[in-house]
Amino acid sequence: MNSLQKLGGIAALLEGAIYISAFVFFGAFWSYPADADSIQQFLFLAENQIILSVVYFTMYVLFGMLLAILILALHERLKVNSPILSQLASIFGVIWVGMVIASGMISNIGLAASIELSVKEPEQAMTIWRTINYVVEGIGGGNEIVGGLWVLLLSVAALKGKQFSTALIYLGMFVGIVGVLTIYPAEVLTEIFGVSQIVWFVWLGVFMLNNGKIKSNKSPIVVSGRE
Template sequence: MKTNIEQKKKMSGLQKIGGVAALTQAVVYLVAMVLFLGILIPAGYGTSTDPIQNVAFLADNQTAVYTVNVLIYVASSVLVAVLALALYNLLKANSPVLTQTATVFGLIWAGVLMATAMIASIGLTTVVDLYGQDPAQAASLWMAIEVVQDGLGGGTEIVGGIWVLLASLAALRTGVFPRILNYLGAVIGAAGIVSVVPALGGLVDLFGLGAIVWFAWLGIVLLRTSPSALEAQQTRQKPAADQAST
């Protein structure tokens, strides 16, 4: 009896931590959007057709660009990893295979975000140092770094899309969370996946905007719904899921 109580308390703690991580991730996305659209881009970040001028902007605003990179990628990496593990604990009982697969992609995405942060940060410092010696070479190096950075995250969201899609499908199967929330996750997850197609690259913006809503809504649900209520939802859904699998 004592073991069951302790286990429920542990699961409750993980659920609340996941809720905080989800809400914080939504805030991170919003703040990053404001910084890019409201400050950096109007100030000239990446807007010139001359690569040397773009690098000159980086040299003049190195601290601001570095701060934004850390906020977007480092913070997001940690928050996604925490949320992926919290969702795993909630969903694994009734949909183990789908949940395990989703969690793998969630942790991969967290790793990709951290790798992007390191490349962007070290690349920025290297380019700014090189700019004082050879502006043309610094511009060429920065263009190469941007290609790698976009390939890992930003230009496409295939890994994050797979995680959001699979986690939403697992939640649908287990009966956890509002169905509309799960459908929203499936849609934006699919948008992230197909953004890898060049002709559909614009859907990466849909993924980003939709993810803000998904993270915020998911965080609210995790924080406001008691673990016993979520467990009851899974119990009610389990007979239907078992019947569908037979």
């Protein structure tokens, strides 16, 4: 059990690192020519296809794989004292895994197909590429409702079972509520969710690595009798 908790802790730290890497890449290194015409934009995408494909794989597919490990570890930890809430949280967590991994596969397949079509039909290819981006944003980036519900529910389960520190639990609740609020299309909410979840992932990872033993709040059953 301790091994799974430590594995989950490592997965959580890596999730935070992936978030940070994505922010740094798109904030400091990615210079997409948004004001250029379709031909120039696809020339840029073609020149950077490999690095962008790697980034999409890391941001979505690898993130989803690590998330699956973390979900399993947290379920094992929380089910001892909060079995129903833990199961409910895990359902939303597994759905989030599927959505995130699907986003990465759609992004990479769509990127390659759009670049190939752009040689003959750049305008049509741009329409397809924008549509793909809308789909990816819809299921894996533009709103964080499912991920927010996962964090919120497991934080409530952790509060009930006293499995995390109080501060970590309330941070998780904040992250979860902000994630649910991203149903409203405001970019600032998505940014707050992303930044606060980085802190939550890192804090959670450190906590799990340092607290591998699962506590049970259930009182032992005492059987008494006469001889």
